[in-house]
Amino acid sequence: MTWTRRRWLQAAAAGLLVPAPLWAAAAPTDRRFLFVFARGGWDQSFCFAPEMLSLSGVQADPDGVAAELNGIPFVDNSLRPNVSGFFRAYGDRTAVINGIEIRSIAHEMCTRLLLTGSQDPVADDWAAILAGHGDPGLTLPHVQVVGPSFSDLYTSKVVRVGLAGQFASLLDGTALSASDLAVAALPVTAEDPVALMLRDRTAALQAGSRSGSDSERFYREYGQALDALADVQDQSDELELSVSGDLGGQIELVLSCFERGLSRCGFVTHDGWQDLGWDTHGNNALQHDNYEELFEALNVLMAELDSRQGPSGDPLSQETVVVVFSEMGRTPRINQSGGKDHWTFTSAMLVGAGVQGGQAVGAYDDSVFGEPVDLASGAIDESGGVRLTGGHLGATILALADVDPGPWTGDEGPILSVLD
Amino acid sequence: MTGLLLLAACTGDAAECMDGYVASAGGTCEEAPDSAAPSDSATGRWERPEIPEAPWSADELVGVIDDLLDHGLPDQVALKDLYLEMLDQGRDGSCPNSDGTTIFAMLTDSCTSDKGYTFYGIAAFLEDTKQPDDPQPDAADYVFNMAPASFGITDPDGDTYYAGGAFYYEGRFDDDDVTWAGETNGSFGYPKSEGLIGAGYASSLDASGTYGPSGDSLTAMGSLNLNDIAAFIDELTWDTATCGGVAQGSVRVRTADGYWYRASFGADCEACGPLTYADEAFGELCYDWAPALQAFSDTMRTL
Amino acid sequence: MSGLIWLALACTDAVVPDPPATDSATSPDSWTEPVRFEPLPAPRLLRRMSLDLLGVLPDLDDLDRVDADPDALAQVRDDLLEDPRLEDRLVQLLADRFLTRIDTFPLSHRDYELEDTQEHPFELAVGEEPLRLMAHVAAQDLPWTDIVTADYTLANGLLRQVWPLTSTDDTDDWAVSTWTDGRPAVGILASNGLWWRYATTPFNYNRARAAAVSRLLLCEDYLARPVTLTSSPTLADEDGTEQAVREDPACLACHVTMDPLAAAFFGFWWFDIYDTQELTYYHPEREPYNEVFLGMKTSYFGHPVSGLAEVGLAIAADTRFRTCAAETVAESLWRRPVTVDDFDHVQHLRALFEDGELRLKVLLAAVTDSGEYGADGPLEGDDDHGAVTVRLITPSQLATALADLTGFTWTTEGFEQLGNDDRGYRTMAGGVDGVSVTSPQLSPSVSQALVARRVAEAAASHAVRQELLDDESDALLPGVDLDSEPGDAAFDSALDSLVWRLYAERQTDAEREELNALWSHVRGTDGADGAWAAVLTLLFRDPRMLST
Numbered sequence A: 001m002t003w004t005r006r007r008w009l010q011a012a013a014a015g016l017l018v019p020a021p022l023w024a025a026a027a028p029t030d031r032r033f034l035f036v037f038a039r040g041g042w043d044q045s046f047c048f049a050p051e052m053l054s055l056s057g058v059q060a061d062p063d064g065v066a067a068e069l070n071g072i073p074f075v076d077n078s079l080r081p082n083v084s085g086f087f088r089a090y091g092d093r094t095a096v097i098n099g100i101e102i103r104s105i106a107h108e109m110c111t112r113l114l115l116t117g118s119q120d121p122v123a124d125d126w127a128a129i130l131a132g133h134g135d136p137g138l139t140l141p142h143v144q145v146v147g148p149s150f151s152d153l154y155t156s157k158v159v160r161v162g163l164a165g166q167f168a169s170l171l172d173g174t175a176l177s178a179s180d181l182a183v184a185a186l187p188v189t190a191e192d193p194v195a196l197m198l199r200d201r202t203a204a205l206q207a208g209s210r211s212g213s214d215s216e217r218f219y220r221e222y223g224q225a226l227d228a229l230a231d232v233q234d235q236s237d238e239l240e241l242s243v244s245g246d247l248g249g250q251i252e253l254v255l256s257c258f259e260r261g262l263s264r265c266g267f268v269t270h271d272g273w274q275d276l277g278w279d280t281h282g283n284n285a286l287q288h289d290n291y292e293e294l295f296e297a298l299n300v301l302m303a304e305l306d307s308r309q310g311p312s313g314d315p316l317s318q319e320t321v322v323v324v325f326s327e328m329g330r331t332p333r334i335n336q337s338g339g340k341d342h343w344t345f346t347s348a349m350l351v352g353a354g355v356q357g358g359q360a361v362g363a364y365d366d367s368v369f370g371e372p373v374d375l376a377s378g379a380i381d382e383s384g385g386v387r388l389t390g391g392h393l394g395a396t397i398l399a400l401a402d403v404d405p406g407p408w409t410g411d412e413g414p415i416l417s418v419l420d
Numbered sequence B: 001m002t003g004l005l006l007l008a009a010c011t012g013d014a015a016e017c018m019d020g021y022v023a024s025a026g027g028t029c030e031e032a033p034d035s036a037a038p039s040d041s042a043t044g045r046w047e048r049p050e051i052p053e054a055p056w057s058a059d060e061l062v063g064v065i066d067d068l069l070d071h072g073l074p075d076q077v078a079l080k081d082l083y084l085e086m087l088d089q090g091r092d093g094s095c096p097n098s099d100g101t102t103i104f105a106m107l108t109d110s111c112t113s114d115k116g117y118t119f120y121g122i123a124a125f126l127e128d129t130k131q132p133d134d135p136q137p138d139a140a141d142y143v144f145n146m147a148p149a150s151f152g153i154t155d156p157d158g159d160t161y162y163a164g165g166a167f168y169y170e171g172r173f174d175d176d177d178v179t180w181a182g183e184t185n186g187s188f189g190y191p192k193s194e195g196l197i198g199a200g201y202a203s204s205l206d207a208s209g210t211y212g213p214s215g216d217s218l219t220a221m222g223s224l225n226l227n228d229i230a231a232f233i234d235e236l237t238w239d240t241a242t243c244g245g246v247a248q249g250s251v252r253v254r255t256a257d258g259y260w261y262r263a264s265f266g267a268d269c270e271a272c273g274p275l276t277y278a279d280e281a282f283g284e285l286c287y288d289w290a291p292a293l294q295a296f297s298d299t300m301r302t303l
Numbered sequence C: 001m002s003g004l005i006w007l008a009l010a011c012t013d014a015v016v017p018d019p020p021a022t023d024s025a026t027s028p029d030s031w032t033e034p035v036r037f038e039p040l041p042a043p044r045l046l047r048r049m050s051l052d053l054l055g056v057l058p059d060l061d062d063l064d065r066v067d068a069d070p071d072a073l074a075q076v077r078d079d080l081l082e083d084p085r086l087e088d089r090l091v092q093l094l095a096d097r098f099l100t101r102i103d104t105f106p107l108s109h110r111d112y113e114l115e116d117t118q119e120h121p122f123e124l125a126v127g128e129e130p131l132r133l134m135a136h137v138a139a140q141d142l143p144w145t146d147i148v149t150a151d152y153t154l155a156n157g158l159l160r161q162v163w164p165l166t167s168t169d170d171t172d173d174w175a176v177s178t179w180t181d182g183r184p185a186v187g188i189l190a191s192n193g194l195w196w197r198y199a200t201t202p203f204n205y206n207r208a209r210a211a212a213v214s215r216l217l218l219c220e221d222y223l224a225r226p227v228t229l230t231s232s233p234t235l236a237d238e239d240g241t242e243q244a245v246r247e248d249p250a251c252l253a254c255h256v257t258m259d260p261l262a263a264a265f266f267g268f269w270w271f272d273i274y275d276t277q278e279l280t281y282y283h284p285e286r287e288p289y290n291e292v293f294l295g296m297k298t299s300y301f302g303h304p305v306s307g308l309a310e311v312g313l314a315i316a317a318d319t320r321f322r323t324c325a326a327e328t329v330a331e332s333l334w335r336r337p338v339t340v341d342d343f344d345h346v347q348h349l350r351a352l353f354e355d356g357e358l359r360l361k362v363l364l365a366a367v368t369d370s371g372e373y374g375a376d377g378p379l380e381g382d383d384d385h386g387a388v389t390v391r392l393i394t395p396s397q398l399a400t401a402l403a404d405l406t407g408f409t410w411t412t413e414g415f416e417q418l419g420n421d422d423r424g425y426r427t428m429a430g431g432v433d434g435v436s437v438t439s440p441q442l443s444p445s446v447s448q449a450l451v452a453r454r455v456a457e458a459a460a461s462h463a464v465r466q467e468l469l470d471d472e473s474d475a476l477l478p479g480v481d482l483d484s485e486p487g488d489a490a491f492d493s494a495l496d497s498l499v500w501r502l503y504a505e506r507q508t509d510a511e512r513e514e515l516n517a518l519w520s521h522v523r524g525t526d527g528a529d530g531a532w533a534a535v536l537t538l539l540f541r542d543p544r545m546l547s548t
Helices: A005-013 A050-054 A081-093 A106-118 A126-132 A164-173 A188-209 A214-235 A247-259 A286-307 A390-400 B003-009 B058-068 B075-089 B196-197 B290-299 C002-010 C043-054 C060-068 C071-083 C084-100 C116-139 C144-148 C157-162 C192-197 C208-217 C239-248 C249-268 C278-279 C289-294 C308-317 C319-334 C340-355 C360-369 C397-406 C444-470 C489-503 C508-539
Strands: A032-038 A065-069 A072-078 A094-102 A142-144 A159-162 A264-269 A322-326 A344-350 A358-359 B022-023 B027-032 B104-114 B118-131 B140-152 B161-175 B177-189 B201-210 B216-225 B229-239 B248-254 B258-263 B272-277 B278-287 C037-038 C154-156 C175-179 C374-380
Touching: A005 B003, A032 A126, A032 A247, A032 A286, A050 A065, A050 A072, A072 A081, A072 A094, A072 A358, A072 B177, A081 A094, A081 A344, A081 B104, A094 A390, A106 A126, A106 A390, A126 A159, A126 A214, A126 A264, A142 A247, A142 B201, A159 C060, A159 C249, A159 C444, A188 A214, A188 A286, A188 C508, A214 C444, A247 A264, A264 A286, A286 A322, A286 B258, A344 A390, A344 B022, A344 C397, A358 C002, B022 C002, B058 B229, B058 B248, B058 B278, B075 B118, B075 B177, B075 B196, B104 B140, B118 B196, B161 C278, B177 B196, B177 B272, B177 C278, B196 B201, B196 C340, B216 B290, B229 C308, B258 B278, B258 C157, C043 C060, C043 C071, C043 C084, C043 C360, C043 C397, C060 C071, C071 C340, C084 C397, C116 C144, C116 C154, C116 C157, C116 C192, C116 C340, C116 C360, C144 C308, C175 C192, C192 C278, C192 C397, C208 C249, C208 C319, C239 C249, C308 C319, C319 C340, C319 C360, C340 C360, C397 C444, C489 C508
Parallel strands: A032 A264, A032 A322, A094 A358, A142 A159, A142 A264
Antiparallel strands: A065 A072, A094 A344, A322 A344, B022 B027, B104 B118, B118 B140, B140 B161, B161 B177, B177 B201, B201 B216, B216 B229, B229 B248, B248 B258, B258 B272, B272 B278, C037 C374, C154 C175
């Protein structure tokens, strides 16, 4: 019998695994998570790793200066004022995690490893897991705006909204009026009877299926989707679910869902300045523009989180964790095309609720490999520490949500020093 | 002796053999004559296909090489001149750019100038002549560079100068000689031009050399697809002052079936050298590369 | 004495060792699949087969036939395999495996000066080119090895317009076409569509392409192996990396076979990775760049080969190619990754495949015959079965099924809305975009339910117009007109037949009454056409329609 991740989780659900001692089955918090993906592989020497400026083997930001704000060491450069601005304003709420090893050099695999901690082609990413452990009454548990998504057990929790705001046009029916063939939505007076009957039929099919069977699960999840759809329909006048496409527009959509208590997770993607991408095999100088644009959006995001309220009435910033990451780093040296190639070590940032801010955990050694870290203290520990992986990042994220990471990350536990 | 006795003794019923094998008198299992043995293909073994007969004799190959070099070797100077000429003829105050430079980027849409020229794509071309007070004393005396580009410039007649790739040249005074180096990598063409550019070609030629009172020399390496003939220069060196101007090196020419001739030449300053086809000996090829190389060297005379 | 002992030992029946225990899987008749599942009733299994193999719902006649005689299912399935629609359906199945149906390629329609109305047809054509070749080989019962040895490709009129292709077919349809730029006879390995999807970068030197070929055709995924950089400063730049892949055993574990295979692809080397000329044509003169950039000649897992043409032959002879074909079909139809637990079954499938002269239809038949494929659910108590016994209908299946039923195809400004993500709803509906989403969704979701709602409404709207308002068709609701009512023979019969056709289950009396009530209710406010739209929408949104 092959133990796939699916079987681990099913066993865990059936209580067949010994629960991890640190996390008793606690009720999920209402904490929300916004994943910001810098797609393509950022150059950590331009931002997170000022120690690289002094390494002779590294061609780091040529005009970068080692700086520190609010306990966060970073690379400062006048071309990137938004980076220093971010750490100045929000460094006390930020934990930078350096030296995360992603054991691949291919974009797709690296993304999967960072987001699921595994190469398993059938796996849920952290956002889907969080959504699956959130309030079951959420209408849009995980809003996937732009970017990758891996789901298996929690597929029903993932709501894709489309690259060009397709969700909104489907919801309001304009998607049909734009069709090349003349078609129309149902008359308004027919919508409710159809919806009711559909829901009843689905419930009857579920009731008629063997408990725990694939059929029962399918009908149940479809029924839940129909209910969620009805909720979204009811709020559609107030909800802006179209997307402008740029990072700011994507973030706005997620915040709108957070504000209304519709979602626990959101996933957005930054494809670099003018969508030229972070994957700078040629012209590494683009990393300046990429970081500046990314951090400009992050500054706006944090300001919005502070000023906007969630359903509890508290600022969203008190209940939201922002996870900023890129699937890989870049090589220490410039290639013949003026760019940098793929590197198996990267950095990430956790910002916000539950995060012990004002620190950078982990570092890069002289060879630009990640240093081993003591998970409890966050200190570099070359004798007893562990090299950080996507699993450790994921475990930390799950721990921030009071979700036992054991079934998903096994021995790769959370970085405790990052948890408030 | 014991072994022989053992052998002699074991003449009872043969041991059972796998399908496709039969027991021999010696008791071992041997492949049956017409057995349904596992096919070679099922075990991953396969026969290399028969190499087609060489399409050209050595003499005919000379003609093929002549055709290859009919319009000369690709020279980036001609590409540069054509680019600047069309840019100059075709631009107006805003198309393809408003700053009057030799760089333009039409990434999503083309533009058509009031001269009727349409520009599309990206071209980042720079040209520089070193000044006496140049802060970089080691800089080349003359350089031009088309960074990796993909553009089309269409004239009012509808003919397009297309370029996909890059070209580069630098020249330096070296006392009375000029030392130059450059590359032409990619696909280029413009029907109205003569020669190679008119025919359209692809090349990745990396060459360097000198010219001056002491003569011309060059080394080259790279791939050529000229006049629908594919060739590859493993290495080519030539110097008018040595070896009687006989080139040394190795050049390959490809057949339509995908097999290669390889001609080596210049050993002992002889224009003739061994020829192979599909890595098998194929006699000898004699070819005088000097005229084509001299013509190419002449095109490099920019300083 | 010792000699006698030797004699005694020697003359036993074990003069030669017993042959290794027969791998029962190599004998097709000797391996049987363990019974682990409750089988689907024959009509529902036919429905699943019809949607998987043709992308349409089964005919009423076939449903009736297998309902009356379940043993007839095998023959009906064989008929499906001979249906001309199989080829189009295989394109969709293979798209989810080969991931070439992406929305953005390095070149767009504008690079060929095509009109904007051809944006989507261009993207579709490029992505489908290698898939069409494979589907053609399968549908025409040619040996599967042709996909890497064919001296032709499949192209439509648009591709023949912009690429160096010629064909005896001068229509716009997909047809056998021949490259005119000297590329070797290697089937999909000579495909622009494949290499535009699996491109390479200046310092990758075609290694990504070698990895793709190994994963797609041999089911050997280099990227599944962890890449752990040893603590070596030589890896800091490309020179150091090139040295490491030649000398470091940790790197050689992959590169010793990957790099010589990558050496075969330099005819597709581009000096500008976004240029029309560079990407359109094969560059035979660049083949020797393997020696310049990789410092090695081409070889195929240790066997020297003279170039790409021989790589195709080597793949065709590789046993892994055959096993991978079996795995590919199994994964596509079982809707889950093949695991080590499936080893015996996969070997059985491979043996059948070889016995069947490497015709893909043999695999399609064998997998659809399997107990797992025909599973309704596990045997009592075996919840840990790992099979997918209920599957979400894929967007491509939903599109073709509804088109077949109603004549409706959902396009907007020429874009197939269930076939793209730039403007459409492919991944929202659970499909694969080939880049960010690489496996189909198996379970319902909010997005999927929303897409299903709108496509159901659109198909219903179209059907009502065609069948009842404009009277242009009688296929979906035969004998029905706007005056028909519940209780009329035509009305009742049409609905019964429609439900039977949609779900392969007979409508119950209770369900019939509910539908009649819905129809009557909506007729009161929106007329008979509105009522039929409501009923059809409900039927198309039913979870039994959206699952297979």
